[in-house]
Amino acid sequence: MTGRLVVVGHGPAAHRLVEALRERDSAGRWQITVVGEEPRTAYDRVALTSYLTEGADLGYPAHDESVTVRTGERVAAIDRDARTVTTDAGETLPYDALVLATGSVPFVPPVPGAEHAFVYRTIEDLDALSAAAGSADLTMSRPRAGVVVGGGLLGLEAARALQGLGLDTHVVEVAPWLMPRQLDEGGGAMLRRHIEALGMTVHTGVGMERIEPGAVRLAGDVVLDADVAVFSAGIRPRDDLARAAGLAVGERGGIVVDDTCRTEDPRVFAIGECALIGGMVYGLVGPCFTMAEVVADRLLDGEARFTGADLSTQLKLMGVDVASFGDPSADALDVIYTDPVAGIYKRLVVSDDAQTLLGGVLVGDASSYPTLRAYVGAKLPGTPEQALFGGTEAAGGALPESTVICSCNNVTAGAIRCAITEDKLTDVGAVKSCTKAGTGCGSCVPLVKKILDAELTAAGIEVSKALCEHFDHSRAELFDIIRVRGITTFSQLITEHGRGRGCDICKPAVASILASLGNGHILDGEQAGLQDTNDRFLANMQKNGTYSVVPRIPGGEITPEKLIVIGEVAQEFGLYTKITGGQRIDLFGARVEQLPHIWKKLIDAGFESGHAYGKALRTVKSCVGSTWCRYGVQDSVGLAIRLELRYRGLRAPHKLKSAVSGCARECAEAQSKDFGIIATEKGWNLYVAGNGGMRPRHADLFASDLDEETLLRYIDRFLMFYIRTADRLQRTASWLESLDGGLDYLREVIIEDSLGICAELDAAMERHVAGYSDEWRAILDDPDKLRRFVSFVNAPGTPDPSIVFEPERDQIKPAMAEVTP
Amino acid sequence: MTEICEAPAGTGTLTAARWTPVCDYDDLQPERGVCALVEGRQVAIFRTHDGELYALSSHDPFSGANVLAWGIVGCRGGLPTVASPMYKQVFDLTTGRCLDDPEVSVRTFRIRRNGGRVEVAES
Numbered sequence: 030m031t032g033r034l035v036v037v038g039h040g041p042a043a044h045r046l047v048e049a050l051r052e053r054d055s056a057g058r059w060q061i062t063v064v065g066e067e068p069r070t071a072y073d074r075v076a077l078t079s080y081l082t083e084g085a086d087l088g089y090p091a092h093d094e095s096v097t098v099r100t101g102e103r104v105a106a107i108d109r110d111a112r113t114v115t116t117d118a119g120e121t122l123p124y125d126a127l128v129l130a131t132g133s134v135p136f137v138p139p140v141p142g143a144e145h146a147f148v149y150r151t152i153e154d155l156d157a158l159s160a161a162a163g164s165a166d167l168t169m170s171r172p173r174a175g176v177v178v179g180g181g182l183l184g185l186e187a188a189r190a191l192q193g194l195g196l197d198t199h200v201v202e203v204a205p206w207l208m209p210r211q212l213d214e215g216g217g218a219m220l221r222r223h224i225e226a227l228g229m230t231v232h233t234g235v236g237m238e239r240i241e242p243g244a245v246r247l248a249g250d251v252v253l254d255a256d257v258a259v260f261s262a263g264i265r266p267r268d269d270l271a272r273a274a275g276l277a278v279g280e281r282g283g284i285v286v287d288d289t290c291r292t293e294d295p296r297v298f299a300i301g302e303c304a305l306i307g308g309m310v311y312g313l314v315g316p317c318f319t320m321a322e323v324v325a326d327r328l329l330d331g332e333a334r335f336t337g338a339d340l341s342t343q344l345k346l347m348g349v350d351v352a353s354f355g356d357p358s359a360d361a362l363d364v365i366y367t368d369p370v371a372g373i374y375k376r377l378v379v380s381d382d383a384q385t386l387l388g389g390v391l392v393g394d395a396s397s398y399p400t401l402r403a404y405v406g407a408k409l410p411g412t413p414e415q416a417l418f419g420g421t422e423a424a425g426g427a428l429p430e431s432t433v434i435c436s437c438n439n440v441t442a443g444a445i446r447c448a449i450t451e452d453k454l455t456d457v458g459a460v461k462s463c464t465k466a467g468t469g470c471g472s473c474v475p476l477v478k479k480i481l482d483a484e485l486t487a488a489g490i491e492v493s494k495a496l497c498e499h500f501d502h503s504r505a506e507l508f509d510i511i512r513v514r515g516i517t518t519f520s521q522l523i524t525e526h527g528r529g530r531g532c533d534i535c536k537p538a539v540a541s542i543l544a545s546l547g548n549g550h551i552l553d554g555e556q557a558g559l560q561d562t563n564d565r566f567l568a569n570m571q572k573n574g575t576y577s578v579v580p581r582i583p584g585g586e587i588t589p590e591k592l593i594v595i596g597e598v599a600q601e602f603g604l605y606t607k608i609t610g611g612q613r614i615d616l617f618g619a620r621v622e623q624l625p626h627i628w629k630k631l632i633d634a635g636f637e638s639g640h641a642y643g644k645a646l647r648t649v650k651s652c653v654g655s656t657w658c659r660y661g662v663q664d665s666v667g668l669a670i671r672l673e674l675r676y677r678g679l680r681a682p683h684k685l686k687s688a689v690s691g692c693a694r695e696c697a698e699a700q701s702k703d704f705g706i707i708a709t710e711k712g713w714n715l716y717v718a719g720n721g722g723m724r725p726r727h728a729d730l731f732a733s734d735l736d737e738e739t740l741l742r743y744i745d746r747f748l749m750f751y752i753r754t755a756d757r758l759q760r761t762a763s764w765l766e767s768l769d770g771g772l773d774y775l776r777e778v779i780i781e782d783s784l785g786i787c788a789e790l791d792a793a794m795e796r797h798v799a800g801y802s803d804e805w806r807a808i809l810d811d812p813d814k815l816r817r818f819v820s821f822v823n824a825p826g827t828p829d830p831s832i833v834f835e836p837e838r839d840q841i842k843p844a845m846a847e848v849t850p
Numbered sequence: 851m852t853e854i855c856e857a858p859a860g861t862g863t864l865t866a867a868r869w870t871p872v873c874d875y876d877d878l879q880p881e882r883g884v885c886a887l888v889e890g891r892q893v894a895i896f897r898t899h900d901g902e903l904y905a906l907s908s909h910d911p912f913s914g915a916n917v918l919a920w921g922i923v924g925c926r927g928g929l930p931t932v933a934s935p936m937y938k939q940v941f942d943l944t945t946g947r948c949l950d951d952p953e954v955s956v957r958t959f960r961i962r963r964n965g966g967r968v969e970v971a972e973s
Contacts, residue, residue: 498926498927499924520899529924529925529928530881530898530899530923530924530925530930531924531925532922532924532925532926532931532933532940533921533922533924533933533938533940535924536922536924537922555880555881557879557882558879558880558881558882558922558923559922560922561922561935562920562935562936565920565935566920570917570920570935570936572913572915572936573914573915574913574915574916574917574936817882820885820887821884821885821886821887821892822872822873822877822884822885822886822895823871823872823873823886823887823888824886824887827887829892829916830890831892831909831915831916845914
């Protein structure tokens, strides 16, 4: 098939279809138009709650420009004979193939007052909910309250959102326990304990009768206060468009399709939550993505079929791990473990001979989920008890080829092994980008890493952690050696623990470690020869061999007097000026011998080094915060300044960036920083391991509603633990991704002190803070260091004659000769 | 590489070379280069940990900037090296050959210690 493809709806399934088709349709056979009724393009519906609680940006990446996306427009009718669709804007679009991805609507039970209730599906739904919760009458004697009807997966998400909005939250579930579709009774009960411990009230085994003004009435005359009520009692496929076009729909809704996702009309497909496939409507994102992939393949004349879906789920509900996999209701042998104190419930269902895993439920600790899920339908490598307690952990190499490792993207163990061998992949990042495994919910990443390790070991490839040819140790090991043995020079280290004379890899790495541990000025003695390009002259080398200078402007706050000084310095030395992304001012085009003169003027005016040249803390960016902003809830500028002054000069494996936002609008973009802070009504939320740049990564929420002292303590430990254990030039984002146990492990180390090192980390940071002094001032005060800042050893005042500038937009720019190496 | 100065410069023993004094030997910190201006040429001068002296053009052929003097001194496979601070290509201090791209090399200069002075000459 070929020609015009019209996709109706732009949710996650539609987005995946278009992306998959664009990736494979190299000949450009399909001209794609997407019509979506929401006012925005596709976004990650699975993460809706984080939009409300953290203000997360959920948007999926845009399609390439060959794809036409019409948002805010609804398809009103399909004319299958003419092969056209008509939109509510009056447009008629012809198609050669039509894909219906109209999704579903939340089921609203037909009870009196239902029209007052909210639902939980789109960003508009959330905005409405948030506005209603915020406008609830504050003069009431009781706290604001919200009731969620439905204790399934989505209902509990909605409950978390309500609690995040500051409401006293109730969950009502008609079944005898929470999450009845995924959990068994024991798991549901354990989950309930966790949720009640968070301050919510759970009502199970009770139906809802009516919504009244300010209240929800349950069966048995129970009345709950409710300023807002949210229905989350299941979904109904949106099949009206198909129905009106004369296509078959199921008795309980859903557009009937075969296993190629085709309706009875060979030119019309349906995917996602609106499709009835194999007698099922799927509400999980994994199967919906699979359907999208099947249709993409079929449109290119492939043979893909939808062969059923893995309904395993793993999620973190309000900090509680919950997972179910396989068929937990299978009638076979149960192995159950309960620990009410720790709040852990685990149940494995195994075949009668106790050898084959059929399914299971995990609540409170789902660390063994990726491995267990992979074994569903297969023989367990040990006893069920061992499996329950992580006995299959090391089994990455033994998984059958056909086992689906990543259910979000339907990637098998075989596909991963094949990619590792054929493309000679050696790290998890490469496996992820090559196979897409682990790029959905991420829960399978530990398993992907195990498979990778097993393959590499089998191939005899030793994953070398040696820093370079001079050291067999990793950076983290060198850090410990230097710290424990109290080594203070590179010469001693390489003599006793390495070989040769070092290189441009190990020298700066060791220089950074020595600086992190506080060994005086970075240009003291032998250290001077270890420093990388920019640290050597404490300025940033630019393409023509000149340097740029960035004075520190903590939090981006600066007086007019200081702004004038920067302007005067730039004018006097003829420097090019540009505002940086970190709310500072960069002065370009300085020659080595000018640097001390420039810094003399800056320091006299009260500036200090901004460490823009160092693998060190750069800036703590801030929004204007509650002092001026109508919406701010905390003083973000004040905190940013405090943080920047605390961590200034701290040398790390790579540069460190931070930001503080004064409210959930997040104007400072804190979630793209190594550590970012967002104000809440009650304190500060700390986010860690975000990144902009080449591989953007949203930071993870590490802890919520912290007071300032706790916040500082956590950041102190986070930074010091990173400095101790990261690889050379590893930003916090990839460090966290490579950390075994990930964010949970990091929380254990920092909050619970599971390694017993927090006192040491705290002391190390105290030493840093107490020992800080301005590096540039120290140079101006030391004639011996100062005399190294010359262009030529035999003509110290002569400027490098090869440095030439030309004008551009009223400033200078480097005039470069052609470079032909 | 360092040459042994058998006679003071200009006495006729080394007539082929015109030696230019650039600095005191003690001005050079081990493994930290300096740049000298010798008849309009920018010469990077290095003193390695064992006291040897090396001189090569400071002009980095990959970037076109005169920055090799500011590179990190080290060794690779036993050869003394400097890494360009711009894009990090590594050069052999003895020959000027780029170890990351055998097609490329930079010019070397003769260098010697004459008493307390360091002198450079065209090779």
